[in-house]
Amino acid sequence: MGSAPLVLLHAFPFDSRMWDGVRDLLKPITPDQRGGDRSPDLVTIADDVLGLLDERGIERAVLGGCSMGGYVAMAVLRRDPSRVAGLVLADTRAGADAAEVRANRLAMAARVEAEGVGWVPDALVSGLLAPGADASVVERVRELILAQDPAEVAWAQRAMAVRPDSAEVLAGVDVPALVLVGEHDGLTPPALARELAGVLRRAEYVELAGAGHLSPLEVPEAFAGAVADWRRRVEV
Numbered sequence: 001m002g003s004a005p006l007v008l009l010h011a012f013p014f015d016s017r018m019w020d021g022v023r024d025l026l027k028p029i030t031p032d033q034r035g036g037d038r039s040p041d042l043v044t045i046a047d048d049v050l051g052l053l054d055e056r057g058i059e060r061a062v063l064g065g066c067s068m069g070g071y072v073a074m075a076v077l078r079r080d081p082s083r084v085a086g087l088v089l090a091d092t093r094a095g096a097d098a099a100e101v102r103a104n105r106l107a108m109a110a111r112v113e114a115e116g117v118g119w120v121p122d123a124l125v126s127g128l129l130a131p132g133a134d135a136s137v138v139e140r141v142r143e144l145i146l147a148q149d150p151a152e153v154a155w156a157q158r159a160m161a162v163r164p165d166s167a168e169v170l171a172g173v174d175v176p177a178l179v180l181v182g183e184h185d186g187l188t189p190p191a192l193a194r195e196l197a198g199v200l201r202r203a204e205y206v207e208l209a210g211a212g213h214l215s216p217l218e219v220p221e222a223f224a225g226a227v228a229d230w231r232r233r234v235e236v
Contacts, residue, residue: 004085004236005029006062006227007049009069011091011214012160013120013153014144018066021220025228028064029056033072035155042068042159046075053083062236064088064227066216067188068156074166077173086236087177087200088227091213093188094167094196097160105161109154117153121145130184130212137218170199176234177203180226182211182218204230 008028010018016030023030031052033045049072053061063084065073070092077084097105112120121142129138177200181193190207197203206226211218 004060004062005056005058006064006088006231007031007053008088008216009033009045009049009063009065009072011065011067011069012156013117013124013148015148017144018214018217022216022224022227025221025224029061033069033156034152035159040155040158040162042072042075042163043079044159045072046079049076050080050083059083060085062086062088062231064090065092066090067092067213068160071160071163071166074169075163077169078166081169081173084173084175086175086231086234087173088180088230089177089196090180090223091182091185091188091193091215092196093192094165094170094199096163096165102161105157109157109161112150112153112157116150117146117148120153127186128213130182130210130218133212133218141214141217167199170196171201174201176230176236177201178206178227178230179203180206180208180215180223182213182215183207183209184211185213185215187213204234206230 006028008019008030010016015032019030038044060083063073070089125141179193179197181190197205208215208219208222216223
């Protein structure tokens, strides 16, 4: 693998523990993305990531993200592309939300603030995982969702709802990129991932068998192996 540190940004509605299955091989830096009482905008989290690099004395990093984490990686590129040595984009998309999706996000944010997160696993899990996902994976996903702060879940939904289209930003980035997607990802399906890879100048595309929208959590060995192999080959 290359010498640049690897920063991995988690999906919604999770925290950095979603990367536990890839830690041994990839040795990533995995911050928790938290909005706090700040205005909901993913650029806020992007600035936190850049601040973390500064704190650790890291000039450039390979920046990766799954789903929402991918959106944050794109926000980092809007802020300071010079800090990014390579990209790993998993189960994510470049486009902004359609009006219906945006409305659904805002509705979920309001309901979570009113009722908490107890209902969220039943609403989301089947759409996040591949059909027939292992019971232990289903349980882990439910556990992680239920551990989240309702205020942070609402913040993240509102921040994602206002994110801009990032295709132009991605097209202007001249670094090695790896686009991964679960074979059964119903939220950002393989066709969308291939489109994303096509936007990037130097992208490779990998489809992970047996995975849905949370490929690093569902098939961590395959995910980590694909990332490690790519880093060795492109020397980043």
